[in-house]
Amino acid sequence: MLTAIVVFALLAAAFGLLLGFAAVRFRVESDPIVEKIDAILPQTQCGQCGFPGCRPYAEAIAAGEADINKCPPGGEAVALALADLLGRDPQPLEGEAKAKMVAAIDENTCIGCTLCLQACPVDAIVGAAKQMHTVISSECTGCELCVAPCPVDCIRMEPVREDIGTWKWPYPVIKVTPKKVTEA
Amino acid sequence: MTRILHTFHGGLHLPEHKSESNSRPIAVAPVPRVLVIPVQQHIGQPAKPVVQVGERVLKGQMIAQAEGYVSVPAHASSSGVVVAIEERPVPHPSGLNALCVVIETDGRDEAVDFVPMPEWLKEDPSHLRNRVRDAGIVGLGGAGFPSYVKLNPGPRTVVDTLIINGAECEPYITADDMLMRERADEVIGGVRIMIHALQAGNCVIAVEDNKPEAFAALGEALQRSGRSDIELVQVPTRYPTGGEKQLIKVITGKEVPSAGLPVAIGVVVQNVATAAAVYRAIEQGEPLISRIVTVTGGAVATPHNLEVRIGTPVADLLEFAGGLKSEPERLVLGGPMMGIRLQSREVPITKTAGCVLAPVPGELGERGPTRACIRCGACAEACPVSLLPQQLYWHSRAKDFDKAQDYKLFDCIECGCCTYVCPSNLPLVQFFRFAKTSVWAQEREKKKADRARERHEFRQARIEAEKAEREARLKKKAAADAQGAASPDDAKKAAIQAALERAKAKKAAAAAGDGEQ
Numbered sequence: 069m070l071t072a073i074v075v076f077a078l079l080a081a082a083f084g085l086l087l088g089f090a091a092v093r094f095r096v097e098s099d100p101i102v103e104k105i106d107a108i109l110p111q112t113q114c115g116q117c118g119f120p121g122c123r124p125y126a127e128a129i130a131a132g133e134a135d136i137n138k139c140p141p142g143g144e145a146v147a148l149a150l151a152d153l154l155g156r157d158p159q160p161l162e163g164e165a166k167a168k169m170v171a172a173i174d175e176n177t178c179i180g181c182t183l184c185l186q187a188c189p190v191d192a193i194v195g196a197a198k199q200m201h202t203v204i205s206s207e208c209t210g211c212e213l214c215v216a217p218c219p220v221d222c223i224r225m226e227p228v229r230e231d232i233g234t235w236k237w238p239y240p241v242i243k244v245t246p247k248k249v250t251e252a
Numbered sequence: 253m254t255r256i257l258h259t260f261h262g263g264l265h266l267p268e269h270k271s272e273s274n275s276r277p278i279a280v281a282p283v284p285r286v287l288v289i290p291v292q293q294h295i296g297q298p299a300k301p302v303v304q305v306g307e308r309v310l311k312g313q314m315i316a317q318a319e320g321y322v323s324v325p326a327h328a329s330s331s332g333v334v335v336a337i338e339e340r341p342v343p344h345p346s347g348l349n350a351l352c353v354v355i356e357t358d359g360r361d362e363a364v365d366f367v368p369m370p371e372w373l374k375e376d377p378s379h380l381r382n383r384v385r386d387a388g389i390v391g392l393g394g395a396g397f398p399s400y401v402k403l404n405p406g407p408r409t410v411v412d413t414l415i416i417n418g419a420e421c422e423p424y425i426t427a428d429d430m431l432m433r434e435r436a437d438e439v440i441g442g443v444r445i446m447i448h449a450l451q452a453g454n455c456v457i458a459v460e461d462n463k464p465e466a467f468a469a470l471g472e473a474l475q476r477s478g479r480s481d482i483e484l485v486q487v488p489t490r491y492p493t494g495g496e497k498q499l500i501k502v503i504t505g506k507e508v509p510s511a512g513l514p515v516a517i518g519v520v521v522q523n524v525a526t527a528a529a530v531y532r533a534i535e536q537g538e539p540l541i542s543r544i545v546t547v548t549g550g551a552v553a554t555p556h557n558l559e560v561r562i563g564t565p566v567a568d569l570l571e572f573a574g575g576l577k578s579e580p581e582r583l584v585l586g587g588p589m590m591g592i593r594l595q596s597r598e599v600p601i602t603k604t605a606g607c608v609l610a611p612v613p614g615e616l617g618e619r620g621p622t623r624a625c626i627r628c629g630a631c632a633e634a635c636p637v638s639l640l641p642q643q644l645y646w647h648s649r650a651k652d653f654d655k656a657q658d659y660k661l662f663d664c665i666e667c668g669c670c671t672y673v674c675p676s677n678l679p680l681v682q683f684f685r686f687a688k689t690s691v692w693a694q695e696r697e698k699k700k701a702d703r704a705r706e707r708h709e710f711r712q713a714r715i716e717a718e719k720a721e722r723e724a725r726l727k728k729k730a731a732a733d734a735q736g737a738a739s740p741d742d743a744k745k746a747a748i749q750a751a752l753e754r755a756k757a758k759k760a761a762a763a764a765g766d767g768e769q
Contacts, residue, residue, distance in 0.1 A: 110697070111704035121708065145694075190707040209704045232292075234696065235346040236689040240682040242622045 101154075102130045108149045112141045113189035114211030116163060121189065129154070137162050141210070169210040169225040171203045177222035184214035184223060255456070255485050258505040260498045262636045263490045264669050266423050266589070268462060273548040274426035276556035278434055281572040283330045287355040287563035288600040289315065290342045294390040295397045296322030301353055307334050311363035312539050314386075315353045324388045324398045329541035329561035332357035343585045343602055347595035355563070366537030372445055377403075380449040380534065387533035388540045388603070393417060393428075393494070393523035394586065396604040399530065402522065403449045405515050412518035414452035415503055416443055416527055418459040418466065419487060419494035422587030425607040427544040428524050430557045432459065432466035435528055436473035442527030443482060445534050450520055455482045456503050457524075462489040491589065492667040496521045498636050510663050525606075545601055547573035550612035551580035560601050566608055567597035580610035588616050589668040623676040631670035631680060637663050641670035641680050648687035653694070656687050664688075 105126035117138035119125040128134035136150040143165040151158040180198040192208045195201030215223050292298035299316035303309055309328040316326040332355045339349035385400035405411050420428040432439055447455050459467045470484055487493055487502050497508045506517050514521055532538045541562055548555035554574040584591040585605050631641035639660055647656040670680040
């Protein structure tokens with residue numbers, strides 16, 4: 069009887085220590101599902117979902133506080149991938165999916181106010197106070213967050229130019245030609 | 253000893269249509285008025301223009317230099333003046349423009365001094381490779397992969413067999429056929445150089461058995477060269493025997509692993525025209541500035557092969573070839589199976605353009621109405637890569653690219669056999685191209701998203717750090733204020749004192765520096 073109690077107490081202590089060690093050693097920083105959702109989101113950081121960036125949106129989805137169809141830049145592909153990942157039903161996209169855009173600053177009009185610099189979520193605008201600003205197009209996510217703050221309206225969004233390197237074969241269109249009805 | 257040949261799965265026997273263009277000798281096309289030379293005519297990084305608008309260039313002068321490892325330069329193919337460096341239509345299925353150097357020729361055709369390398373047998377393979385790169389040579393069979401990269405298997409890789417591809421399996425095209433017939437010595441010369449560059453153990457030249465004249469010409473040239481170690485074999489005519497992996501299977505019986513390169517199984521394949529270009533680059537010092545192009549099809553008055561300068565617009569080429577006798581249904585660059593439809597006659601002939609096909613309406617076969625897939629499996633039987641095109645079709649059509657990749661989408665060589673045999677006339681290969689380019693686009697977007705995330709996170713961290721710093725400063729100031737609130741002058745004095753001390757220290761340091769000097 070006593071032996072049994074001692075054995076079980078020892079076992080309990082040993083496993084307790086093991087679990088405690090594992091909890092410290094293999095600590096998970098944050099919810100891995102958030103990482104997975106964040107990996108699917110397009111990282112434009114545009115806030116069109118109503119959250120201040122992609123990660124907060126991912127956290128909200130993980131917590132079940134947000135729907136999965138609030139990401140217009142991601143379009144249907146992202147909504148479907150999220151539905152697949154989370155086992156939720158795919159929903160029609162809220163908001164319109166737009167063509168990919170990139171910001172461009174009219175450098176003649178720019179007054180160097182740095183407001184767009186502060187708005188850009190990915191530091192894709194270079195410039196300094198009272199110096200001309202310009203967009204690093206390759207880093208621009210097309211989030212449009214720099215457009216509104218500009219006091220002189222010198223930022224415009226341009227569609228991303230397609231070149232031979234990025235061109236995609238179109239989805240094949242199968243022509244359906246109705247059969248001619250010959251009069252008998 | 254005769255080599256035991258193997259077969260690959262699938263493939264087709266197609267109407268050849270080769271006799272139209274291979275009964276006349278190769279003609280040399282004149283210098284066109286304008287040359288349009290794209291800076292990218294190869295797989296890899298585009299070359300960077302090194303000439304200015306208004307500059308006079310000579311034939312063989314480098315006008316764009318290679319950028320990065322997988323890249324080759326471009327050369328002027330005649331003398332003249334650079335009139336523009338701008339975006340022009342180029343041969344590409346998209347019909348989009350790309351950067352080109354436009355040269356207005358002066359008709360004098362003055363060339364730079366070509367420096368031959370006659371003692372190539374004593375040269376280190378790396379020197380030969382550099383020469384091949386500087387000559388701008390790419391695989392002339394159609395893919396346009398820089399040849400010097402293929403001639404560089406790496407220090408630890410042993411190339412067992414070099415296969416020279418003279419199969420030319422695509423219907424209508426006879427450019428390699430005529431090259432082998434008329435310039436067999438150049439081909440053999442290039443093969444010898446490539447064997448040396450690769451230090452290859454064996455070499456096999458493969459010619460389809462529908463080209464007996466080319467086979468005989470190569471045989472004679474081999475005898476003249478006295479190289480009995482180079483094997484010349486006839487392979488059965490079947491489309492796509494000229495595909496790299498298919499030819500390797502036929503010659504060696506080995507299969508290139510999925511997503512792998514031939515060099516993984518010790519094989520390198522080079523085209524016969526590439527061999528001839530290598531010969532010219534080494535023995536004559538001439539860069540790749542011309543190639544043989546078949547101009548054929550029912551709408552062409554006299555179908556034949558021409559040696560054309562790279563950069564010649566297709567419209568000029570058609571004129572040089574004797575013009576069209578009727579309006580073609582369309583213009584195809586390449587053969588009927590893998591060629592691309594030209595959307596403009598202004599596009600130039602590039603290094604990879606082997607054929608201009610101008611068929612009359614109905615010549616390439618009418619495609620009947622498209623019907624639903626009946627899962628007959630004819631495509632799977634025809635597929636030379638042993639894929640399941642019907643499965644790939646379902647998944648590509650549904651845009652389920654993960655599934656399509658499970659079915660080895662990227663092993664598809666886009667030969668078009670499945671589309672050719674499909675009784676429902678489904679545009680199968682078009683779906684696979686769509687799927688492949690969509691996957692690439694997704695990968696690019698993913699990469700871009702990852703970069704954006706990284707930049708965004710870095711920015712957040714920076715803002716946090718700045719905020720923390722500011723707060724710390726404010727706290728410190730508040731503490732200092734609380735201590736010496738009564739005498740703000742004290743703080744000022746202390747600051748002035750500190751500044752004075754700093755200046756003094758700087759002066760002392762400067763003096764010490766002078767003393768040392």
